[in-house]
Amino acid sequence: MSLEFAWAIPDTYIGADDGPSFIVDEVTYDGSNGVVKVEGSDVKADIPVKDIIAVVPLTADDKSFPGGYALTYVGSNDVYTPDMEDTTRGYHYLKVLTLPEELNNLIVPSARDKAVHHVHIIISTLSGTCQAESFYENSVQKFLASVGYRAGSSYTIHTTTSAKSVQELTETDILHSANKGQAQRIILMSGDGGIVDIVNALSLQPHSDCYIPPAMSILPMGTGNALAHSIGITDDRTSGLSSLARGSSKPLPIFRATFSPGARLLLDEATREEELPVVDKVPTVYGAVVCSWGMHAGLVADSDTKEYRKFGIDRFKMAAKEALYPSDGSPPHAYKAKISVLPAGTSSWQAVPREEHMYVLATMVSNLEKTFTVSPASSPLSGSLRLVHFGPTTADEAMRVMGLAYQGGKHVDEPLVNYEDIDGMRIEIEGREDEARWRRICLDGKIIRLEKDGWVEIRKENRTVVDVVSM
Numbered sequence: 001m002s003l004e005f006a007w008a009i010p011d012t013y014i015g016a017d018d019g020p021s022f023i024v025d026e027v028t029y030d031g032s033n034g035v036v037k038v039e040g041s042d043v044k045a046d047i048p049v050k051d052i053i054a055v056v057p058l059t060a061d062d063k064s065f066p067g068g069y070a071l072t073y074v075g076s077n078d079v080y081t082p083d084m085e086d087t088t089r090g091y092h093y094l095k096v097l098t099l100p101e102e103l104n105n106l107i108v109p110s111a112r113d114k115a116v117h118h119v120h121i122i123i124s125t126l127s128g129t130c131q132a133e134s135f136y137e138n139s140v141q142k143f144l145a146s147v148g149y150r151a152g153s154s155y156t157i158h159t160t161t162s163a164k165s166v167q168e169l170t171e172t173d174i175l176h177s178a179n180k181g182q183a184q185r186i187i188l189m190s191g192d193g194g195i196v197d198i199v200n201a202l203s204l205q206p207h208s209d210c211y212i213p214p215a216m217s218i219l220p221m222g223t224g225n226a227l228a229h230s231i232g233i234t235d236d237r238t239s240g241l242s243s244l245a246r247g248s249s250k251p252l253p254i255f256r257a258t259f260s261p262g263a264r265l266l267l268d269e270a271t272r273e274e275e276l277p278v279v280d281k282v283p284t285v286y287g288a289v290v291c292s293w294g295m296h297a298g299l300v301a302d303s304d305t306k307e308y309r310k311f312g313i314d315r316f317k318m319a320a321k322e323a324l325y326p327s328d329g330s331p332p333h334a335y336k337a338k339i340s341v342l343p344a345g346t347s348s349w350q351a352v353p354r355e356e357h358m359y360v361l362a363t364m365v366s367n368l369e370k371t372f373t374v375s376p377a378s379s380p381l382s383g384s385l386r387l388v389h390f391g392p393t394t395a396d397e398a399m400r401v402m403g404l405a406y407q408g409g410k411h412v413d414e415p416l417v418n419y420e421d422i423d424g425m426r427i428e429i430e431g432r433e434d435e436a437r438w439r440r441i442c443l444d445g446k447i448i449r450l451e452k453d454g455w456v457e458i459r460k461e462n463r464t465v466v467d468v469v470s471m
């Protein structure tokens, strides 16, 4: 099987402004190892099919390639002969005259061939290690241009300026259009925080009868990126671009958390606090990823500082070590509360037969990080809610057990760990924790402090407010 590449076009080369052009003599496709081989006088590359973002049919105005295709893929410096310099991993763009059948499923229509509904790009500047703006400028913008989308006419860019930016945009523009029955695409360049802001802004207000859930494409730019990892968006090297180009949308399952009246959202490294939104007189927050208390909530809260954020994903492990091995040499904290669960498919609450706890985490996703499989039985977007929990143990044992989550989720096979399919969970502090830091709840990365006799209850929510795009 052979492909006929003509050249890489310098002005549409994605990833650098002055990419050189190449004459390609021979291109072959090897189905057995899924690799497209490009060989020419000054170019040589093996392109794994996994690295191909999209194949776009060229329209009649591409006169030099009538009936051809534009092929975009994640490039690397192996596309060049050694004497050519390229230090960036960019997104390359080639024109192809004939396409082997095996690549037909990678074809997406050009924006010029279809009606474009409204597209919002949200660039969350402070997510993760602050890469969203540069990824937009160096890659996303150029990729969208290669499939016929132009900033301004076919999409609107929204760059965050505060922690409220995503929420404000969603509850004004996006909700308004959804309620008018308009189909929308949100390209979200953030971590899980941007997702929970969108979910809440769309869930807390009433919907019209003609409400259309916006379709959200995630380009993961956060630290954990739990939802993106759990639904396969990061399975290839295209940083979410292949799902954006070729994915389809499915309803995003969510849960509802209700809180006691004195619960407060902690902000700005816990220097500020806010009341929670109220629904039917009850403080309410919606989530799509996780609700935890104990060790996990503590380490997310403690590591959400400017200092820790510099360390990227390592901030969670660093904070976990500090929580497990306190500097005064004392053992890790034994968290005290009454916990009840509503087992899946039942209608009666059951108390967890344990007074003290270390790890209590309910989740709708499988992975909290790419390799941290907290709930191995959770399948993508299935809507199941699973609870992982265990009681007090030594720091070394907690490290060992949760370390097994990095081995495909083997921690759930440990006798110490309880793992349950649930429809709901309730945590009641009952005045048993004096210090505020032991009463922190993590909800999709947001930190909410309960009062001394406070409580939180979560339940699966049976409605769709937003769709999510995945392969």
Ligand SMILES: Nc1ncnc2c1ncn2[C@@H]1O[C@H](COP(=O)(O)OP(=O)(O)OP(=O)(O)O)[C@@H](O)[C@H]1O
Pocket: 124, 125, 126, 127, 128, 129, 160, 161, 162, 163, 164, 165, 190, 191, 192, 193, 194, 221, 222, 223, 224, 225, 226, 444, 445
């Ligand atoms: N310009 C800004 N000014 C202040 N806050 C911002 C700004 N841009 C983004 N933020 C806030 O930064 C936080 C980023 O959270 P996000 O979840 O996207 O990234 P993360 O916490 O690194 O990743 P993850 O939740 O996946 O681990 C959000 O709370 C968001 O509101």
